[in-house]
Each structure stands twice: as C-alpha cells, then as structure tokens.
Amino acid sequence: MKVGYLGPRGTFTDLAVKSAFPDYEGIAYTTIPECMEAVQKEEVEIAVVPFENALEGSVHLTIDFLFHEETVPIKAELIVPIQQHLMVHPSQQGNWREVEKILSHPQAIAQSHKFLYRDFRGVTIEQMTSTAAAAKYISEHPELKIAAIANKIAAEKYKLSIVRENIHDYAFNHTRFIVLSRHDEEQLSIQLTGTENVKTTVMVTIPTDRAGGLHQVLSAFAWRQINLSKIESRPLKTGLGNYFFMIDINESMDNVLVKNAIEEIESLGCIVKLIGSYRTYEVEKI
C-alpha cells in the first residue's frame, strides 16, 4: 500500500508512518491538505496527518479539511512522542549562538516558544512547510547563519549538528496523528500494539437560532453517561460568530448508546458529520 505523509523525509509524520507502516511505500506531500486530498483521490491508500499536539492544541488545517471537504474516514490514531532540537549546518557549529534566523514548522515553533523568547529574542523566526523542510534548507545553505527546529532523524538525514537538545517548552510533548483510509483497520495491518481506547469523532453544526443548542447536544451524551474527551469550536467560515463543534467521544460508534445520542442530536435539527470511529495506538519511541 502507499501512504501519503507531510514530507520531505525526516518529518515527525514520516516517523509516525515508519512506526506504524514500516513496509509500505511512503509518498511525500508538501502540505497537510495535499495528503488528505491524495487519499480522497485514491493516489494513496492511506494518509497520515497531525491532528493535535499536547502543547499547542489542534492542527486547524486538518480539522477544517475534515469538516469542509469530502474526506475518507479516520481508521486509527497514533500517539507519538515529540522532541524538538535546535540544529545548524556543521560549518556554523562554532557560532550557532549568532544565528540570524530560525526556521521550522509553525507547530514546532509554537512548542518551543519559551525557549526562543528566552534565548533568541529578536531573531527572525520563519515558518516552513515542515520541520524536515527546514532541516533540508539548512543543509543546502552552509554559508547562512540559520538554524532549524526539527527531530534527531532529520539532523542525521540532512547531516546537521544538534546544538541544543529538547527545546520544547514542556516535557510532556506528544502529537496525535490520524490515519485516514477507505480500508478497514484490519486490512491496514498497523505494526503497533493497539490500546483499549476507542474514540468516535463527530462534527456538529447547531441551528443558529437555537438558544441552549450546545447544552442540548452535550446533554444527549451526558444522560447516557457517555464520556467525551474533547470539544472544540471552529469557524464555519460563513460569518463572525458562526461555528461548528468537533467532539471526541470515548466510545465506539458500535455502542448503541452513541448511535442513539447522535440520532437525538439530529432530531434537534443539528447536522452531524461522522469523521470516524477508531482505535488508539501508541508509539513508544521514535
């Protein structure tokens, strides 16, 4: 099978793919929407994209694409430990403290915000399409006083020197990646041990004129004693104050109570988009 991921080689997404699907062919894309579109158009059988980070929160590009575009369902989630390092070209190793620019993916920059503020205040921070894209750029420009924030594998792959390890602001740094596919979970043969945790993700649009609408939606889960692990609002992009709600339910869609709760929410006039019902897999070390 082919797996689409945010490239180039050496991104955290690439590492997540290698842990779960070591034998499959990885196809690199430049952006998250391109990966999601590739699986929708059947260029690849699986796409793996970041969904949420423990420090920085949701990956909005992923959530918005799942809501606004036609997508294939989530079939699994991968929880991956994230360690960010500062790296330079070996020719700049002696004067890395004088770097004039630091490049990385916006999520990695945000996860290292306190470090950058403390140690590199005033230095230009430039966003790149991925952490590995930043590392690759550094490797191609030995003459520039620039650094990248990326992982250890990217440093090895692009032959860069790590000058500060573990620069993410809080020790517990994990990213949740989702596996999108038309194939069933069993057919994907994920090479990790699955946990007992099963989630269902839905996106709910409440009629605009309904007072207490969100309360009613949450009540449908509450009185059935269905646990929710996340709720987040995102703009509908139709006007200020118009939102949809993404809800993670800690239960499988096979649970009849979940089905009943969703039916009840729909009968209230809400639109429910089912994004997937899926197991959690944990990657111990990358």
Ligand SMILES: O=C(O)C(=O)C[C@]1(C(=O)O)C=C[C@@H](O)C=C1
């Ligand atoms: O740039 C990368 O290496 C990615 O795989 C993307 C991404 C993200 O978007 O969250 C993945 C994990 C880390 O949280 C940082 C960046």
